[in-house]
Amino acid sequence: MQRAIERKGIxxxxxxxxxxxxxxxxxxxxxxxxxxxxxxxxxPFHRELQQRIILAALDHLxxxxxxxxxxxxxxxxxxxxxxxxxxxxxxxxxx
Amino acid sequence: xxxxxxxxQQMRPGLWETINERYxxxxxxxxxxVPLAHLSKxxxxxxxxxxxxxxxxxxxxxxFDVAHPIGDYxxxxxxxxxxxAGLEIHQIKYPTNGAHxxxxxxxxxxxxxxxAVAGVVGGLTPNFFSFIGYQMDPARFxxxxxxxxxxAVVAERADAALLCPA
Numbered sequence: 001m002q003r004a005i006e007r008k009g010i011x012x013x014x015x016x017x018x019x020x021x022x023x024x025x026x027x028x029x030x031x032x033x034x035x036x037x038x039x040x041x042x043x044p045f046h047r048e049l050q051q052r053i054i055l056a057a058l059d060h061l062x063x064x065x066x067x068x069x070x071x072x073x074x075x076x077x078x079x080x081x082x083x084x085x086x087x088x089x090x091x092x093x094x095x
Numbered sequence: 096x097x098x099x100x101x102x103x104q105q106m107r108p109g110l111w112e113t114i115n116e117r118y119x120x121x122x123x124x125x126x127x128x129v130p131l132a133h134l135s136k137x138x139x140x141x142x143x144x145x146x147x148x149x150x151x152x153x154x155x156x157x158x159f160d161v162a163h164p165i166g167d168y169x170x171x172x173x174x175x176x177x178x179x180a181g182l183e184i185h186q187i188k189y190p191t192n193g194a195h196x197x198x199x200x201x202x203x204x205x206x207x208x209x210x211a212v213a214g215v216v217g218g219l220t221p222n223f224f225s226f227i228g229y230q231m232d233p234a235r236f237x238x239x240x241x242x243x244x245x246x247a248v249v250a251e252r253a254d255a256a257l258l259c260p261a
Contacts, residue, residue: 005256011255011256012257018260028131032103037189040200044199050200
């Protein structure tokens with residue numbers, strides 16, 4: 001899919017939680033996040049983290065010079081979950 | 096010690112092998128690279144699109160067929176000005192517990208709308224594109240669905256594409 005769009009002349013970047021699957025399909029650009037499947041942009045209600053992941057991907061889209069490069073971002077799932085819980089408590093989504 | 100030992104590990108190691116065992120022949124492996132396309136304008140002037148395999152679709156549209164043995168090769172247009180309340184998920188192949196509380200964890204439509212308002216990107220395509228990540232015939236997938244979405248992305252005059260394989 002990504003390769004088909006890039007071939008049309010449109011630069012692409014994907015977010016992946018499975019580095020091995022991405023290495024097999026060789027998309028032009030990808031950002032790997034070490035998160036749970038189905039949670040590529042982080043945890044519920046953590047807007048800043050969701051935004052940060054999109055911005056890191058767009059940065060890679062602009063900066064990449066070599067096809068197939070998988071960029072990383074210094075985040076961990078444990079940290080994202082901790083921050084998410086604190087945010088949910090602050091906004092009354094969690095007891 | 097591997098070359099990747101200093102990098103964060105994925106939460107489910109060996110996913111490619113696991114899925115390939117469970118659904119033989121469904122996984123794609125490529126040994127060539129696609130030459131990079133480049134932005135023709137600054138990101139702040141570029142029209143961004145979003146393509147997702149998370150099975151997100153406008154409420155009331157034909158649900159993706161999550162039970163078809165060969166897979167669903169159709170896609171839905173999701174208006175980029177949608178609110179999460181107007182969308183629903185028809186896919187069972189990934190944990191949707193986070194997405195059901197805040198859709199933005201897998202389909203960050205509100206964050207993308209905010210980036211457009213803030214001028215980080217020049218704008219969004221009128222529609223985003225959505226399908227489900229379950230196709231047992233990858234050659235058919237590449238020949239049909241991948242090309243159809245790529246053509247639809249071009250038709251909406253996207254300058255850049257963000258993709259999320261769920």
